[in-house]
Amino acid sequence: MPLPAEKTELEDSPIPVGKAASPWGNATFRSVALAAALVAVAILLLLVWQLVSDSLPTLRAFGLKLLASEDWNAGAEEYGALPFIYGTVVTSAIALVLAVPLSIFTAVYLTDLAPVWIRQPLVSLIEMLAAVPSVIWGLWGIFVLVPWLRTAVFPALRAVLGPIPGVGSLFSGPIFGLGYLSAGIIVAVMIVPIVTAVSREILRSVPNLQREAAYALGATRWEVTRIAVLSYARRGLLGAAVLGLGRALGETMAVTMVIGNSPQISASLFAPGYTLASVIANEFGEAGADRMYTSALFELGLILLVITVVVNVGALLLVRAATTKGGSRFA
Amino acid sequence: MNPPLGSPEPRTYSEPMRPPQPAVGQSPQPVRQIAISVEGLNLWYGKNQALFDVSLGFPARSVTAIIGPSGCGKSTLLRTLNRMHEVTPGTRMTGRVRLFGDDLYRSGMDPTILRRRVGMIFQKSNPFPTLSVRENVLVGLRLNGVRDKEVLRERLEECLRMAALWDEVKDNLNRPGISLSGGQQQRLCIARAIAMRPEVLLMDEPSSALDPIATARIEELVHELKETFTIVIVTHNMQQAARVSDHTAFMYLGRLIEMGTTQKIFQRPEHRQTEEYITGRFG
């Protein structure tokens, strides 16, 4: 045996046994890693500080009036955020109404109904859908979807739904093609993947015992889904929807390309409108040296940030509570 | 050579013995040198006390087995010998552990350096998955700054031979460590540990996940390695303890009940609890 019997061979051991390789290595590496982790926090703080400080001029000059005013006219120093908030809310609402049922049904299909061989390809397709960038949806929207909606779908909608009292006002008036409804439909397409993915994760976290218990009671497939799965996962699915809302509120490029960019409030969903994100996208570059104008746009950014953060935090909490393992991959 | 671990005088292995430990002192053999002595050890995980006033000595260049029912604290005791229990947050300890007289818990003792002197083999073999057989054996040396190719090459063969693995892997040292069989993986882990030339090897149920043949090879290996190293082995398998160890310590509910030569523990235990456990009458 190469090691001699006496414990003296440590003398010629090539390892410097008595000395730590580098006393600073651990502390340095740890501090660098800590600094990197804190960058995330710093970005958030910087963001809030920047938006608040840069929107101070309009905050001081107009206060909350900006939130309540309908008029947006930079030339006349009129800055009303209402048309943008309205447009943001309306497009997101349309998107949710369309996307959430579709997504949840798709998620149900993927977890409980679809033949096993079809599941993975379908999931891959939905992932591909998620990978299509906003600007490409916008391009497709301008040149393919909107012309089709304008000539084929919207007139039919107006003919059928327009005469109904109440709801009808949403579907009346001139059809431009570009407008709230077109933007809402595009956004719906864009949030479907995230809502489906989170819903699927939520549904998969429903214990199989729940399903088996319902089957044992003689329930049909749909009853199992409704009683055991959907009601059990209600809160998580709500979280998935709210997460989709968070995405919808901040969607920029595609919306900017198909909403018509007109700062007005109209009852009709066919009318052109504007959103917080798209007015920033369109006018921020032009505002240039006009201090008030820039400040107003920063303030719109601040409003958008506050709304999306509140919505997202709500969604995170809902989804996190629903999936036992601390948080969702998507959240 | 560096002074040993910050103590002013060069390390000697002929330090005065600790006063005879309660059980070891009764060994019929001539008193061996004590490699590790444990004195009045108490340990808590949070509020739960896991070890109660444990005192014993582990004789040098022999095998000491720690046995006892699960949850008795035998693994915890083992982990205090190279301060691995500190990895678990919320542990607190009182008492003393000395390695050839050197207090492991004195301030200024770097656990990293200590662990180069006290190696450890785990229950589940854990070769690093992205490293080859060669890299697995040498990773400890490499990451501690040994660059000399000749030294590394020699040490590789030496350790693999000592771990009785050389003949099986010498033709393909670049295959991934995790491509070996379970028993080979565990011997690879042993090679990896002895590459650091530790003074003590701690083994935490090293063969509990292996089949009987692989277990027999590990036991053979333990027998050979005690020529060079002081070995402390935790096992739930009493036959194994009887086969491989020179001394046996029996623990129960966090307390050391009895320690002595293996022969004595298994043939003439002094305590009723020990006897009940080794005869299988235990709850």
Next chain:
Amino acid sequence: MTTVEASGRRLEDQHQHRWRRFKSGAMSALAVLSAAAVILPLGFVLFHLLLQGASSVNVDFFTRTPAAPGSPGGGMANAIAGSAELLALATALGAPIGVLGAIYLSEYSSPAVAASIRFVADVLNGVPSIIWGVLVFGVVVVPMHGFSTLAGAVALAIMMIPLVLRTTEEVLLLVPGGYREAALALGIARWKIVVHIVVRTASRGIVTGVLLAVARISGETAPLLFTAFGNLNWNLGLTQPIAALPLQIYTYAVSPYEDWHRQAWAGALVLISLIFLLNLSVRFLTRAKRL
């Protein structure tokens, strides 16, 4: 209890049962239709991209800079190169910060601190991308007195950090604790264990996460609008406005020129191909082996 009553109930049961079966079938059909409806737009978009874009993807497209507005010919060479530079810079800035931050969360921090930083990262991931453009405009563009490559890269890097941080932390947590213990027991310094054992074990997953983040930001337009700004000419300098593929697609799509529309479709086809290619390589990486 009479037999008439009993058989009557049985009939009623049967009736109800049939209704329940019907309802179940209808709902299943609805689920299938939903799945189809969800996939439909993807099919349409890909179809139209090929139909409208393929004919304009030629050698000129990859080698020439844009032609004058309205005149035919020209290409997007400058935008492709610009996107490559922006993505490379953003990855160089953002990925190391994300990975190191994740290392801190999984290897060093207390659970409470890790949870709060994770939460902050999740909040950042939910911030609309246009907002990052606004922030970087204030933080980089204004002080530097102009739009620049650097500003665009910073905006994309900021988006990348929380994405990489979350995916990396997840794969680091998948590395079994046994490897860390085994390395500790060898007397290896903690930071070397993290770098040479833990990160190396998780390297495939980390690369996957970074690639996914690159794929995710490569189509981003909004954060580049007033940071990188776009450029119809060739520029790769750090302090000048730079072209980017998604930005160019946007500019062309909303322009009134037929030729630019064609180029926009071609650009979109190239962009989506690149993104799918990235996603495909990720799939290849993850399929080869776990972690």
